[in-house]
Each structure stands twice: as C-alpha cells, then as structure tokens.
Amino acid sequence: MTEKNIQATYLIETSFPLEKAAAVMAGEQSCGTFLRTPGETDELRENHAAEVLSIEETALIEKPGLPGARRFPGGEIRQAIVTLGWPLENLGLNLCNLAATVAGNLFELAPFSGLKLLDISLPKLFAEKYPGPAFGIDGTRQLTGVENRPIIGTIIKPSVGLSPEETAIQTKMLIDAGLDFLKDDELMGDAPHSPFERRVDLVMEVINRFADKTGKKAMYAFNLSGEIEDMKRRHDYLLAKGGTCTMVNINWVGISGVLALAKHSQLPVHGHRNGWGMFSRSPVLGMEFPAYQKIWRLAGVDHMHTNGLRNKFCESDASVVRSILSCLSDFIGTKSPMPVLSSGQWAGQTVDTYEAVQSTDLMYVCGGGIVAHPGGIAAGVESIIQAWDAAMNGRSLEEHAREHSELKQALEFFNPEK
Amino acid sequence: MTEKNIQATYLIETSFPLEKAAAVMAGEQSCGTFLRTPGETDELRENHAAEVLSIEETALIEKPGLPGARRFPGGEIRQAIVTLGWPLENLGLNLCNLAATVAGNLFELAPFSGLKLLDISLPKLFAEKYPGPAFGIDGTRQLTGVENRPIIGTIIKPSVGLSPEETAIQTKMLIDAGLDFLKDDELMGDAPHSPFERRVDLVMEVINRFADKTGKKAMYAFNLSGEIEDMKRRHDYLLAKGGTCTMVNINWVGISGVLALAKHSQLPVHGHRNGWGMFSRSPVLGMEFPAYQKIWRLAGVDHMHTNGLRNKFCESDASVVRSILSCLSDFIGTKSPMPVLSSGQWAGQTVDTYEAVQSTDLMYVCGGGIVAHPGGIAAGVESIIQAWDAAMNGRSLEEHAREHSELKQALEFFNPEK
Numbered sequence: 001m002t003e004k005n006i007q008a009t010y011l012i013e014t015s016f017p018l019e020k021a022a023a024v025m026a027g028e029q030s031c032g033t034f035l036r037t038p039g040e041t042d043e044l045r046e047n048h049a050a051e052v053l054s055i056e057e058t059a060l061i062e063k064p065g066l067p068g069a070r071r072f073p074g075g076e077i078r079q080a081i082v083t084l085g086w087p088l089e090n091l092g093l094n095l096c097n098l099a100a101t102v103a104g105n106l107f108e109l110a111p112f113s114g115l116k117l118l119d120i121s122l123p124k125l126f127a128e129k130y131p132g133p134a135f136g137i138d139g140t141r142q143l144t145g146v147e148n149r150p151i152i153g154t155i156i157k158p159s160v161g162l163s164p165e166e167t168a169i170q171t172k173m174l175i176d177a178g179l180d181f182l183k184d185d186e187l188m189g190d191a192p193h194s195p196f197e198r199r200v201d202l203v204m205e206v207i208n209r210f211a212d213k214t215g216k217k218a219m220y221a222f223n224l225s226g227e228i229e230d231m232k233r234r235h236d237y238l239l240a241k242g243g244t245c246t247m248v249n250i251n252w253v254g255i256s257g258v259l260a261l262a263k264h265s266q267l268p269v270h271g272h273r274n275g276w277g278m279f280s281r282s283p284v285l286g287m288e289f290p291a292y293q294k295i296w297r298l299a300g301v302d303h304m305h306t307n308g309l310r311n312k313f314c315e316s317d318a319s320v321v322r323s324i325l326s327c328l329s330d331f332i333g334t335k336s337p338m339p340v341l342s343s344g345q346w347a348g349q350t351v352d353t354y355e356a357v358q359s360t361d362l363m364y365v366c367g368g369g370i371v372a373h374p375g376g377i378a379a380g381v382e383s384i385i386q387a388w389d390a391a392m393n394g395r396s397l398e399e400h401a402r403e404h405s406e407l408k409q410a411l412e413f414f415n416p417e418k
Numbered sequence: 419m420t421e422k423n424i425q426a427t428y429l430i431e432t433s434f435p436l437e438k439a440a441a442v443m444a445g446e447q448s449c450g451t452f453l454r455t456p457g458e459t460d461e462l463r464e465n466h467a468a469e470v471l472s473i474e475e476t477a478l479i480e481k482p483g484l485p486g487a488r489r490f491p492g493g494e495i496r497q498a499i500v501t502l503g504w505p506l507e508n509l510g511l512n513l514c515n516l517a518a519t520v521a522g523n524l525f526e527l528a529p530f531s532g533l534k535l536l537d538i539s540l541p542k543l544f545a546e547k548y549p550g551p552a553f554g555i556d557g558t559r560q561l562t563g564v565e566n567r568p569i570i571g572t573i574i575k576p577s578v579g580l581s582p583e584e585t586a587i588q589t590k591m592l593i594d595a596g597l598d599f600l601k602d603d604e605l606m607g608d609a610p611h612s613p614f615e616r617r618v619d620l621v622m623e624v625i626n627r628f629a630d631k632t633g634k635k636a637m638y639a640f641n642l643s644g645e646i647e648d649m650k651r652r653h654d655y656l657l658a659k660g661g662t663c664t665m666v667n668i669n670w671v672g673i674s675g676v677l678a679l680a681k682h683s684q685l686p687v688h689g690h691r692n693g694w695g696m697f698s699r700s701p702v703l704g705m706e707f708p709a710y711q712k713i714w715r716l717a718g719v720d721h722m723h724t725n726g727l728r729n730k731f732c733e734s735d736a737s738v739v740r741s742i743l744s745c746l747s748d749f750i751g752t753k754s755p756m757p758v759l760s761s762g763q764w765a766g767q768t769v770d771t772y773e774a775v776q777s778t779d780l781m782y783v784c785g786g787g788i789v790a791h792p793g794g795i796a797a798g799v800e801s802i803i804q805a806w807d808a809a810m811n812g813r814s815l816e817e818h819a820r821e822h823s824e825l826k827q828a829l830e831f832f833n834p835e836k
Binding site: 029030031040044045047048066067068069070089090091092094095096097099100101103104105106107108109110112115157158159160161162186187188189190191192193223225226227228229231248249251252253254255256257258259260263272274275276277278279281282283285286287312313314315316 | 447448449458462463465466484485486487488507508509510512513514515517518519521522523524525526527528530533575576577578579580604605606607608609610611641643644645646647649666667669670671672673674675676677678681690692693694695696697699700701703704705730731732733734
C-alpha cells in the first residue's frame with residue numbers, strides 16, 4: 001500500500017458507528033463514495049483510497065451540534081477525533097487541491113452533526129514546491145531593526161475615511177512616538193478618498209524622512225488586496241517608494257492570489273485573516289488555526305493574525321495561545337510566519353503572553369492600549385516596551401511599574417480591575 | 419449624508435439591546451469601534467460611517483447558538499434581521515475589500531452568539547468593473563448545443579486514481595450514452611497519475627472525434643485549480659485542444675485567482691464550491707448562498723454548484739431552491755451563472771425541481787442516478803430526459819412513465835419508497 005503521507009485530523013460528531021462514519025469521510029475525499037464505482041478496481045483502491053488511521057471517541061453528546069444530519073437508527077451521538085491519511089500521489093503538490101482534499105466536501109456529509117478540521121501534516125516535498133514565507137520572523141526583524149523584544153505596532157484608525165494627507169499626519173505622530181509597525185485597516189485599500197498610490201506617496205515620505213533622520217524605519221503594511229496585476233503593480237510602486245510591507249485579506253484574495261503576490265514580492269506579506277470567524281467560531285464546524293496557518297504559510301504569508309490574550313473578540317485565550325505556538329513551530333522546514341497579536345492589547349497582557357508562548361518573536365499590535373495612554377502615544381509605546389521587559393525578566397507588571405512610570409500609568413488607567 | 423448603496427443583511431443573535439449590537443457591527447465595519455477615535459470627525463462619520471438601515475427582531479432564544487459571546491447584564495438572547503449600509507466611497511470597486519467589508523471581522527464580535535450574512539446588494543457600478551460570467555446560461559447552451567431542457571451531466575468516478583487512458587475510456591462510454599456534460603472530480607487536478615495535459619489530450623481526442631461524427635460536442639470541465647500562471651497555461655492548452663470548459667475550486671483559488679482566470683479565459687468557468695459547508699452549515703454563522711453567489715458571479719464564475727433536491731448532503735430543499743433561484747435572478751445586469759444541481763440526483767427529483775424553480779436553465783448532474791440505471795448508461799440519460807419532459811409538460815413521473823420505459827425502469831429501480 002502507498003504511504004499515506006498527507007494526514008488530517010478532525011473532530012467529528014455523528015450518530016453513526018464511528019468506523020462507518022470515518023469510512024464515509026475517507027471515501028468521499030478519495031475514490032468516491034464508500035460504495036464501489038465500476039472503475040474502482042482493487043489496485044486503484046490500494047493506491048488511492050484514503051485510509052482511516054485512527055479513531056478516538058471523546059464524548060457522548062445529547063443534542064446534535066448542527067442540524068440536518070442523518071440519524072443512525074438507535075445510534076447515540078458521539079464525538080471523536082479521527083485521522084485520515086492520503087498518498088501524495090492522489091493530488092500532487094497543489095495547494096488548492098490539497099485544501100479541497102482535507103477541507104472540501106466533508107462538512108456537509110449527511111452522517112455528521114459536526115466536523116472540524118483540527119490539523120494537517122504534509123510531506124516535506126510541499127516545502128520544495130511552496131517554500132513558505134520569504135521573510136518570516138528574521139526578515140521582519142531585519143527590516144524593522146527591532147531585536148530582542150516584540151515588534152510594537154498599531155493600526156491607522158478610523159478604519160476608513162482618512163485622506164492620504166490625514167493618514168500621513170497620523171503616521172508621523174505614531175512613528176514620532178516610537179512605533180515599529182503600522183498598518184492599514186483591512187477595510188482600507190484603494191478607495192476614492194484614499195487612492196493607494198497617493199497614500200503610499202505621503203506615508204512613505206514621512207517614514208523615509210524619519211528613517212533618514214533617526215536610522216529607524218517603521219514598517220507600514222499597505223493593504224493592496226485586489227486583482228493579481230493590480231497587486232503586483234501596487235507592490236512595485238510601494239517597493240520603489242521604499243515601502244517594506246504589503247498586506248492582503250487572505251481569505252478573499254485566496255491561495256492562488258496570495259501565491260502570485262508572494263512569488264512576485266520583494267517585501268513581507270502581512271496576512272489579514274478577516275472572515276476567519278466563519279471558519280472557526282463554531283466548536284464543531286470549520287477548521288482550527290493550526291491547519292489554517294500551515295496552508296497560508298506555504299502560500300507565502302509572512303505575518304499571520306492570531307488575536308491576543310483577553311481580546312475583544314470571542315476567541316478564548318487557549319485558542320489564541322495554540323494559534324501563536326502553531327505559527328512559531330517548525331513546519332516541514334519552512335520559516336515561521338510572525339504571529340500578529342491584536343485586539344484589546346495593552347501592557348496588561350504581556351507577562352501572561354510571554355509565560356504562555358515563551359517567545360518575543362511576535363508583533364504586538366495595540367490600538368487604544370497605546371494611543372489612549374494618559375501620558376500620550378510615546379508613553380503608550382514606552383509602557384508596552386517596559387511591560388515586555390518585565391515579562392522577559394520574570395518580573396510582575398506591578399513590581400516593574402514601581403520603577404517605570406509609563407507602565408505604572410498604564411496599569412492605573414487600563415486595568416479593568418481597578 | 420452619502421448614499422449607502424452597498425447593503426448587507428444579517429441574521430444576528432445577541433443578548434445586547436439590538437440597536438446597540440447593530441451599532442457595534444456598523445462601527446467595526448466602517449470607521450472603527452463604536453467609540454470615537456481621535457481622527458474621527460463629524461464630517462468623516464457623516465461620509466463614511468456604516469448605517470444601520472433596519473432591525474427586525476425575529477425570535478427569543480433560550481441557549482446561545484455559539485459559545486464565547488459576551489452576555490449583556492440581564493439581557494435576553496434575541497435573534498434579529500439587521501441591514502447595514504455603506505457608501506461605495508468607503509472601498510471603491512474592489513471585490514476583495516467588499517468581502518472584507520460585508521463578511522470580515524464581524525463573525526467574532528463579542529456581543530454576538532450568532533451572525534450570518536444573508537444577502538448583499540450592490541450598486542450597478544460593480545458590474546462595470548466586474549462584468550460577471552462571460553458565458554453564463556446562454557453561452558453554455560451554445561457550446562453544448564442543448565436547448566429547451568437542462569444540460570445533463572455526470573462526474574468521472576472514482577474521484578481519484580484513474581489514469582488519463584481510463585478517464586478517456588470512461589468519457590467515451592459516457593458521451594456515447596448521450597451525456598451533455600462531464601467533469602473532473604474536485605479532488606482531481608494535475609496529479610502524477612493523471613497529469614493535466616495528458617488527460618486533456620486523451621479526453622479531448624474522444625470528445626472531438628465524437629463531435630466530428632455526430633455534431634454533438636460534450637462539455638468536459640477540467641479542474642485546473644492552482645497557481646495563476648499554471649491555470650492560464652492549462653486554459654490555453656485546453657482551448658488549443660478544443661476543450662470547452664475549465665473548472666476551479668473557487669474557495670481555495672480565491673477571488674483574485676478566479677478573476678485572473680476568468681479575465682484570461684475564452685471558456686466558461688465551472689465554479690466548484692467544495693468547502694462551502696464550512697460557510698453555510700451552521701444556522702447562525704457564516705453566509706448564505708444568495709450573498710456568496712453574487713461575489714462569485716462578479717468574479718466571473720459561469721456555473722455555480724447548488725446541490726439538488728433531496729441531496730445526500732445535509733442541505734434542505736428550501737435552501738437548495740433558494741440557491742438555484744438566486745443564480746437565476748437578475749443581479750445588477752450581470753449574466754446568470756448556470757446552477758449546477760448535483761448530489762443524489764436521478765429522474766425522481768425533476769418534477770419537484772421544475773415546480774420549485776420554474777426553469778430548465780440548469781445543469782442536472784447525476785452519478786448513480788444515470789450510470790446505475792438497470793438499462794445501462796444510455797437508458798439512464800434517457801430516463802432523465804424523459805423525466806424533464808414530464809416536468810416541463812406538467813405531467814407526473816408515474817403518468818409519463820407509462821409511455822416511457824427508461825423512466826419506468828428508473829422509477830422502479832431508484833425510488834426509495836418502492
């Protein structure tokens with residue numbers, strides 16, 4: 001039998017006998033149905049059928065998680081973790097068809113009242129065809145000049161409506177305050193009130209001037225999501241103006257689009273995952289981040305959004321930590337994408353974040369947590385740097401705050417318990 | 419105030435006062451949070467803030483549909499239909515950023531234990547930039563020569579494992595039997611055991627020879643999902659060999675990739691929606707097909723999968739009918755994509771389908787419903803044609819079967835009630 005070197009692990013929920021349910025998944029995603037079709041010889045099955053590698057029952061469930069499933073007569077509803085394996089031979093090195101294989105027509109199969117892709121593993125050959133992030137953590141550190149601590153960032157707000165002139169003024173204020181990284185909002189792109197090229201012109205003028213003066217060049221991720229030729233053209237324009245980062249709405253640009261941009265790009269690709277809640281928010285449907293980031297890593301995304309601890313969205317801290325660690329882990333020899341922690345971040349989460357992920361190879365993106373600091377934006381940035389110092393030196397924030405006034409102010413102002 | 423000519427309708431579930439919850443959505447997807455940021459002037463809000471156009475409460479709910487939502491103190495959980503409006507000015511004509519606006523960071527917002535995009539409406543300007551399907555229904559009818567009834571199709575099975583030679587043999591058998599349309603499985607692409615070009619060579623030789631002899635050219639949708647340059651190259655190869663249809667896994671190739679292919683293509687683009695269950699299967703998360711098909715229609719998809727009545731997946735007939743009708747409806751002047759009905763289809767669903775959608779502008783794709791017909795594949799095709807004749811002439815299948823033996827056999831063999 002051929003080696004099953006593409007593997008995917010799922011949470012399933014079904015009233016069918018687990019072996020039977022897993023066989024339906026394997027059949028649907030390889031030779032066809034789990035009934036034989038005329039052309040399905042023994043040899044073909046041996047070479048191409050997906051294999052059920054393991055089934056582990058995890059829970060008995062009272063009510064189905066999703067409606068519409070067929071009920072197996074007399075069957076109780078169970079949850080289980082199932083791993084399927086495919087030979088690479090089934091699809092070859094093709095990222096789009098890989099996604100169709102591990103995350104295709106599975107989610108609607110009748111026996112399942114729940115089906116969620118948890119993780120995938122792939123043969124190293126994928127990394128030969130798809131080398132992954134060209135910049136990743138080291139490349140991003142080189143471009144920003146930030147070492148030995150997280151890259152500290154913020155987002156230009158309001159999300160939409162600012163003219164290029166206003167964006168440049170805000171950029172100046174933010175980099176004067178010491179920020180390492182800025183980004184367009186995902187809603188901003190090439191709107192009539194802020195055409196891409198004009199925004200690049202004015203923002204990069206500010207950034208370049210500051211860099212000439214201080215030696216510190218802030219990274220600004222410009223959202224160039226759109227048609228392939230437009231994205232390439234905008235990349236070239238940005239590069240010529242001294243820009244150091246592109247940003248794409250990865251779920252909408254898609255795998256083929258991101259691959260085309262990443263191959264063309266001489267700059268890191270900042271991957272914005274807006275829409276991700278659709279994939280992830282149901283506990284029994286969609287996919288989890290470890291699988292997701294592997295696909296986008298291979299597509300060449302250098303920065304991956306992960307949310308941060310105690311974020312303003314619905315994602316739990318456990319899920320956030322798992323996401324960050326999955327970015328930082330090795331995956332068939334590709335560079336790690338830099339995890340982007342955002343949403344409700346301020347100095348307060350640094351110690352817990354460091355404790356959970358044991359790394360500073362992060363982008364730590366704060367909105368109000370920096371700009372609303374009572375001492376001003378520079379004090380806001382300083383409070384984050386101080387808080388990461390505390391985290392890296394094993395000190396509590398309160399202890400560290402005794403000697404660091406910006407952190408002290410932040411704790412007094414932002415701490416919801418006070 | 420600027421015209422809010424981009425609109426999106428959502429099902430929401432929240433324990434927050436509905437006005438407040440809707441304001442959070444509008445804030446997140448336009449100027450920023452629903453708290454003002456420093457740059458957010460009155461003028462900017464007036465020109466760019468998303469507007470809550472309507473809120474209609476629909477139900478009181480006992481248990482939250484999704485975990486993780488923040489609970490409003492003392493608030494009961496309600497469902498409501500909410501419509502938001504944005505000025506086109508916010509994003510300009512950009513399909514990727516449109517998706518980020520109507521389906522972006524919404525699904526994770528803390529007040530919501532459910533959020534599903536139901537439908538969108540767009541200004542006609544979108545159709546000027548994105549003209550939609552180049553072929554659609556009329557173009558597909560011209561290429562297949564099928565008029566006045568659905569295009570009858572099947573899928574090459576097993577899904578993976580057949581060599582190009584075996585695929586060509588199966589193609590010959592199927593077109594000899596009278597099929598109008600064949601397609602690769604979505605798992606098939608450019609695998610080592612069936613390289614794309616070799617498959618095209620052998621399959622198109624069979625199809626071209628049959629067309630020369632009979633004047634009837636079957637349409638075969640070849641799955642060329644992959645990198646942009648590969649897709650264009652494969653399209654060109656297919657075109658040169660006389661092929662008449664390309665197929666893509668739209669969720670993975672993505673909007674930018676499909677746009678690039680569709681712009682380049684001189685052939686219809688058959689849109690396979692595998693993975694769609696992730697978007698749709700939760701009643702309170704993701705998006706519904708009417709919104710989805712509008713985005714892909716603008717991206718240039720000529721055929722959209724919709725499932726069929728009484729399908730083997732979990733989708734209800736009501737949802738299938740709504741999907742088909744949304745494809746057939748006018749949308750800012752673009753051509754309709756041809757709905758592709760599949761999954762468990764046979765002669766038995768034709769009358770109900772016609773009654774529900776009042777159209778034969780459909781691709782009716784059967785697997786076992788044709789090839790497992792006891793009289794053989796040709797009899798299987800004939801049974802479908804006869805069944806559609808009955809549907810179009812207002813006759814019951816049983817009545818029509820009295821004079822049509824292939825249909826009679828099908829009813830006896832497939833009808834689950836017998």
